[in-house]
Amino acid sequence: MNEDSSADGGRSDREGRRTSGGGHQHGGARRGDGQPGDGRGGDGRGGDSRPRAGRPVRDRPNGGRPARQRTAQRPADRARDADPARRAAYDTLRTVADSDSYANLTLPPLLRQRGIRGRDAAFATELAYGTLRYRDRYDAVIATVSARPLAQLDPPVLDVLRLGVHQVLAMRVPDHAAVSATVGLARGTVGAGSAQFVNAILRQVTGRPLEEWLEIIGAETADETERLAVTTSHPSWIVRALRHALSETPEGADDLPALLDADNAAPAVTVVLRPGLATTEDVPDAEPGRWTSTARVLTHGDPAALDVVRHARAGVQDEGSQLVTLAAAAAQVDGPDTTWLDLCAGPGGKAALFGALLAERAPGGVLIANEFSPHRTRLVEQSTAALREILPGLDVRTGDGREVGPEDAGNPDGFDRVLVDVPCTGLGALRRRPESRWRRTPKDLATLGPLQRELLTAALQATRPGGVVAYVTCSPHVAETRTVVQDVLKRTEHAELLNAVEIAAQVTTTPLPAQDGPFLQLWPHRHGTDAMFLALIRR
Numbered sequence: 001m002n003e004d005s006s007a008d009g010g011r012s013d014r015e016g017r018r019t020s021g022g023g024h025q026h027g028g029a030r031r032g033d034g035q036p037g038d039g040r041g042g043d044g045r046g047g048d049s050r051p052r053a054g055r056p057v058r059d060r061p062n063g064g065r066p067a068r069q070r071t072a073q074r075p076a077d078r079a080r081d082a083d084p085a086r087r088a089a090y091d092t093l094r095t096v097a098d099s100d101s102y103a104n105l106t107l108p109p110l111l112r113q114r115g116i117r118g119r120d121a122a123f124a125t126e127l128a129y130g131t132l133r134y135r136d137r138y139d140a141v142i143a144t145v146s147a148r149p150l151a152q153l154d155p156p157v158l159d160v161l162r163l164g165v166h167q168v169l170a171m172r173v174p175d176h177a178a179v180s181a182t183v184g185l186a187r188g189t190v191g192a193g194s195a196q197f198v199n200a201i202l203r204q205v206t207g208r209p210l211e212e213w214l215e216i217i218g219a220e221t222a223d224e225t226e227r228l229a230v231t232t233s234h235p236s237w238i239v240r241a242l243r244h245a246l247s248e249t250p251e252g253a254d255d256l257p258a259l260l261d262a263d264n265a266a267p268a269v270t271v272v273l274r275p276g277l278a279t280t281e282d283v284p285d286a287e288p289g290r291w292t293s294t295a296r297v298l299t300h301g302d303p304a305a306l307d308v309v310r311h312a313r314a315g316v317q318d319e320g321s322q323l324v325t326l327a328a329a330a331a332q333v334d335g336p337d338t339t340w341l342d343l344c345a346g347p348g349g350k351a352a353l354f355g356a357l358l359a360e361r362a363p364g365g366v367l368i369a370n371e372f373s374p375h376r377t378r379l380v381e382q383s384t385a386a387l388r389e390i391l392p393g394l395d396v397r398t399g400d401g402r403e404v405g406p407e408d409a410g411n412p413d414g415f416d417r418v419l420v421d422v423p424c425t426g427l428g429a430l431r432r433r434p435e436s437r438w439r440r441t442p443k444d445l446a447t448l449g450p451l452q453r454e455l456l457t458a459a460l461q462a463t464r465p466g467g468v469v470a471y472v473t474c475s476p477h478v479a480e481t482r483t484v485v486q487d488v489l490k491r492t493e494h495a496e497l498l499n500a501v502e503i504a505a506q507v508t509t510t511p512l513p514a515q516d517g518p519f520l521q522l523w524p525h526r527h528g529t530d531a532m533f534l535a536l537i538r539r
C-alpha cells in the first residue's frame with residue numbers, strides 16, 4: 001500500500017552492501033486528520049497543531065512573560081502515569097533513537113498492537129512525527145531554560161521534554177494538560193526525580209507562545225542560514241542545499257522559508273488510480289488531484305481500508321511521483337514502444353503506474369521491474385500484484401541495475417523506454433520522513449553521486465536508439481539532479497536532452513507554474529508535491 005514502506009529507499013554501494021538511501025514513502029496522519037478536539041478525559045488533547053499567535057517578546061509586560069494559565073492541580077491530582085497515546089509516541093522516539101528505525105515503520109504497528117485507534121492514534125502520530133521534525137527547534141528552546149546542558153541530559157529524559165514542548169508549542173493541548181500528562185509520562189518512563197525536572201522545564205516553556213520562542217532562539221545567531229536552521233528545525237547544510245537549488249530557478253530563493261515550513265507539514269494522503277485497474281468511484285471520499293487525472297486526495301479515512309488499495313489496483317503515492325511517471329511514459333520514442341524497464345523499482349509505486357500506462361498502450365508489452373534489494377523486490381511484487389491482470393508481460397526481478405543491459409530487453413537493440421528513479425538523499429520528501437533530516441549528512445552525497453551516475457549510464461546503455469530514458473530523484477539537491485545528468489551526458493554519445501517541462505505540461509490537468517526547461521523540478525511549497533526532479537533523454 002505504501003509508496004515506500006521501507007522509508008529510506010535503501011541503496012546498494014559498489015560492493016552490494018545495503019546502506020541508507022533515498023526512496024519515497026507515505027508517512028503519518030494528515031495534518032488535522034482526527035486531531036482530537038473534544039477535551040475528553042481532561043488530558044487536553046484538543047485541536048490542531050497550528051502555532052499560537054502572540055505578541056513579540058518586546059511588547060510583553062513582565063519581562064515578556066504573558067499571563068498563561070498554570071495548572072491548578074496539585075501534583076497528586078495529575079495523571080499518575082503515561083496515557084497510551086503519549087506512551088506510544090515516546091516509545092516510537094526511543095526506538096527511532098536506539099535502533100535507527102523509521103518512525104513511520106515503528107509507530108503504526110505499535111498502535112495496532114496496543115489497540116490505539118481513531119483520535120488517539122492520530123494524536124500519537126502527530127505527537128511523534130511532529131516532535132521528530134521539530135527536534136532541533138525544541139532542543140534550542142529547552143537549552144534556553146535548562147540549567148543543565150542538553151548533552152548532560154539522559155536521552156530518554158530529553159525525548160520526554162521534546163514531547164512536552166511539542167504539545168505546548170505546536171498542538172492545541174492546554175498548558176496544564178500538556179505539563180501534567182508529560183510529567184505523568186516522565187514518571188512512568190524515566191522516574192520520579194526526572195519528572196520533577198521535566199515539570200520545572202515545561203512550566204518555563206509554557207510561559208511564552210511559539211512566536212516569542214522563535215525570536216529568542218533565532219536571536220542567538222547573526223547568521224541567516226543558522227537562524228533559519230534552528231527556527232525551522234533543519235540541519236544547516238540542508239538549508240544551504242535547498243537555497244542553492246531554489247536559486248537555480250527563475251523565481252530565486254526568496255521563498256526558502258516557505259519551503260522549510262512545507263517540510264514541516266504532514267502531506268495530504270494522495271492515492272493513485274492505476275489506469276485500467278481503478279476508477280474514481282473506487283475512492284469516493286476524495287477530491288481530484290491538483291495536476292494529474294490519476295491522483296485522488298483523501299478527504300478523510302485510512303487509505304489502507306480501501307479495497308482498491310488493499311488489492312493494489314490503487315496505491316498511496318505522492319502526486320509529484322505520479323506526474324513524473326506520466327511524463328516518463330508520455331515522451332515520444334521513435335519506433336515501437338512496447339518494451340519498458342524500471343531499473344530501480346522498489347517498492348514499486350512508479351512501476352505499478354508505469355506498467356498500467358504500458359498496458360493501455362500495448363497490452364502485450366513487457367515491463368521489467370528491477371530492484372536491488374530482495375526485500376524491496378517483494379514490495380514491488382505487492383505493488384504490482386493487480387498489474388499482472390492487464391500486463392501479463394510484467395517481470396519483477398532482483399538485481400543490480402548497473403548490470404542490466406540491452407540484451408535483457410529480449411531483442412538485440414534494447415529497451416524502448418527506461419525509468420531510472422535513483423537512490424538519493426530524499427531531501428525532496430522530508431515532510432514524509434520525520435527523522436530523515438537528522439540522519440542524512442553531506443557525506444551521503446559522496447556515496448550516492450557515483451551510484452547515480454552509474455545507474456543513469458546503465459539506463460542509457462540499456463535503451464535502444466530512439467528510445468527514451470527518464471532520470472528521476474526525490475531530491476532537489478543540484479548534486480543529485482542536473483549535475484548527474486550533465487556529467488553523464490558529457491560522456492555519452494547520441495543522447496538528446498528533451499524538454500521535460502513541456503512534456504509534463506502535456507499530461508497535467510492544470511497548467512504547471514512556468515519554469516525553464518529542460519529539467520522539471522517540483523517543490524512542496526510551489527506545487528504541493530514532493531520535490532521530484534525529472535530529466536528526459538532520447539537515445
Ligand SMILES: C[S@@+](CC[C@H](N)C(=O)[O-])C[C@H]1O[C@@H](n2cnc3c(N)ncnc32)[C@H](O)[C@@H]1O
Pocket residue numbers: 003004009010011012013022023024321343344345346347348349350351370371372373376399400401402421422423424
Ligand atoms: C528512490 S527508490 C525507487 C522508488 C521506486 N521507483 C518507487 O516509485 O516505488 C530507489 C531504489 O533503488 C534501489 N537500488 C539501490 N541500488 C540499486 C542498484 N544498484 N540497482 C538497482 N536498484 C538499486 C533501492 O533499493 C531503492 O529501492
